Amino acid sequence: MSALRSYALLVRWTGLRQKTFLPYAVIIQGLFSLGIVIGYPLLFPQIDARTILFIATAAPSITLITMGLVAVPQQVAAARTEGTLDYMRSLPIPRVVYLLADLTVQLLIVLPGVVFGVVVATWRFNLPIEVSPWVVPAVVLVVLTATSAGYAMASLLPPLIANLMSQVLVVLVFMFSPLQFPADRLPDWLAAIHRVLPIQAMGEVMRGTLAPAEFPVSAGSFVLLGAWCAIAFGISWRVLARRR
Amino acid sequence: MLLEIDGLAKAYRKGARANDGISLSVEAGEVYGLLGHNGAGKTTLVNQVIGLLRPDAGRILIGGRDVVADPGYARRACSIQPQATLPIDGLTPRQAIELVGRIRGSSAVDVRASRARLVDGLDIGEWLDQDGRRLSGGVKRLVSFAMAAVAPGGLVILDEPTNDVDPVRRRLLWAQVRALGDEGAAVLLVTHNVVEAERSVDRLAILDHGRVIVEGSPAQLKERVADDLRLELVLEPGAEPPTPAPFVLHTVATGQRILATVPSTAAAAAVGWADALKRAGRVEEFSLAPATLEDVYVELVGRADALQNGNGGQGAAGLGGAPNARRNREESAHVGAA
Numbered sequence: 001m002s003a004l005r006s007y008a009l010l011v012r013w014t015g016l017r018q019k020t021f022l023p024y025a026v027i028i029q030g031l032f033s034l035g036i037v038i039g040y041p042l043l044f045p046q047i048d049a050r051t052i053l054f055i056a057t058a059a060p061s062i063t064l065i066t067m068g069l070v071a072v073p074q075q076v077a078a079a080r081t082e083g084t085l086d087y088m089r090s091l092p093i094p095r096v097v098y099l100l101a102d103l104t105v106q107l108l109i110v111l112p113g114v115v116f117g118v119v120v121a122t123w124r125f126n127l128p129i130e131v132s133p134w135v136v137p138a139v140v141l142v143v144l145t146a147t148s149a150g151y152a153m154a155s156l157l158p159p160l161i162a163n164l165m166s167q168v169l170v171v172l173v174f175m176f177s178p179l180q181f182p183a184d185r186l187p188d189w190l191a192a193i194h195r196v197l198p199i200q201a202m203g204e205v206m207r208g209t210l211a212p213a214e215f216p217v218s219a220g221s222f223v224l225l226g227a228w229c230a231i232a233f234g235i236s237w238r239v240l241a242r243r244r
Numbered sequence: 245m246l247l248e249i250d251g252l253a254k255a256y257r258k259g260a261r262a263n264d265g266i267s268l269s270v271e272a273g274e275v276y277g278l279l280g281h282n283g284a285g286k287t288t289l290v291n292q293v294i295g296l297l298r299p300d301a302g303r304i305l306i307g308g309r310d311v312v313a314d315p316g317y318a319r320r321a322c323s324i325q326p327q328a329t330l331p332i333d334g335l336t337p338r339q340a341i342e343l344v345g346r347i348r349g350s351s352a353v354d355v356r357a358s359r360a361r362l363v364d365g366l367d368i369g370e371w372l373d374q375d376g377r378r379l380s381g382g383v384k385r386l387v388s389f390a391m392a393a394v395a396p397g398g399l400v401i402l403d404e405p406t407n408d409v410d411p412v413r414r415r416l417l418w419a420q421v422r423a424l425g426d427e428g429a430a431v432l433l434v435t436h437n438v439v440e441a442e443r444s445v446d447r448l449a450i451l452d453h454g455r456v457i458v459e460g461s462p463a464q465l466k467e468r469v470a471d472d473l474r475l476e477l478v479l480e481p482g483a484e485p486p487t488p489a490p491f492v493l494h495t496v497a498t499g500q501r502i503l504a505t506v507p508s509t510a511a512a513a514a515v516g517w518a519d520a521l522k523r524a525g526r527v528e529e530f531s532l533a534p535a536t537l538e539d540v541y542v543e544l545v546g547r548a549d550a551l552q553n554g555n556g557g558q559g560a561a562g563l564g565g566a567p568n569a570r571r572n573r574e575e576s577a578h579v580g581a582a
Contacts, residue, residue: 083328
């Protein structure tokens, strides 16, 4: 059977399994984006237009990253515990096809929330968002990286630890990552770490493609992200194919 | 031989040897039972066959091909019903069965025909288009069987297929298992339900602590106890278990139920003994019947948890226990003759 056919059937299988979850995911992500773009100006009434744009363009990255690093590990941990993962692994499907199908469905789940967030921000603040076509590869890359990282984490760690890890990462992403504020506000050592970690690069490629006029993005961010994506995907693939 | 396993060994990092030199083979068209109590190594064996676990030693051939070297081939050649109940939330049984059939490589037309036949045969049509979340455990189990049988490989592995299934559909399920064999598949049936296995398998192996302790057809295995009868006593609530009569070969107690094996020559004495216990108000009821595969199993494995369907060694402390199984045979034969 061709890999393409397996892929299409698996996307259908996973999509149907997730379809009950989809409305909640859209609502939660929508509220989340809404909270960020509307909530911050309440915290800081003297906020200027450029800061608003900075925060509004961070919202999609935060949505995508938390989805990949929190929701995905929880799903994978559940699939491991209930035996679904082993069942899927017993079917005659190349591991990489299984992984790609899963990532595709995750992408489809997060997309509506991201679009909604951007639309709301544009409408609420009359933002000059002129989306670049590069936003498509940017979203795909961010989702693939975050989801693969979540996948790898959940496959390598015991379910309980994976769940704990994902909570810790939320705090890290929200409070100590240069997504909603510029990196130069961080202590030097943390800024240095973030130059290597993928989180800052995720924020930059999203912001740089949603508002390219205000925030130019360097090719370096794409390259760094691509490297992280390859590593995380490779680990997930290996773990999935491993025989204990 | 469709499935050949030779000297298979697997130890987990923390635990004991889960498989300790297992050899067995299953022919095409044969329903082969793999029996053993919880933790005997059955699921470990299955997971090595389908390539989820890597054996420490030994060979596994499917259709003559070494699947330890080529686990991808194992997954094409085997379809499996896992022991864990598969959640199919979001999918209807129709979608789940047909999608798995197509993922296994069957055409849409073939899959639909096969699905219709299975749904009919298992009598689960009324749930065909209901969301998986609203299905009962038994129906989910039947759907899971249909997923394994819709586009079966040369080898079909069924891990505890009848758990949670109602008695009527259990029979339908066994008929479908038989049909898989009749259509040429080799069926590896993993269970600890000895009574059901006796009626359904062509051959079987009993696993204990990772080893095959006996192998053969149900009839061959029962020859070991051909001269024995089983006396089943149900104790009055709160009554102390009686001291076994001298002719009793061995006993196993499970809660209020006591199974005593007695030689057929002692049938009259056994009935007399049991009747006296009943009159004395210690036994609620009793029955005497030919020994079954379950008795062979208990004798060999020597554990009362074999009698339970999945709830471990409750009440395993018996009157004598299997280790003494044959000790009193001469004595009891003597009693029987008296």
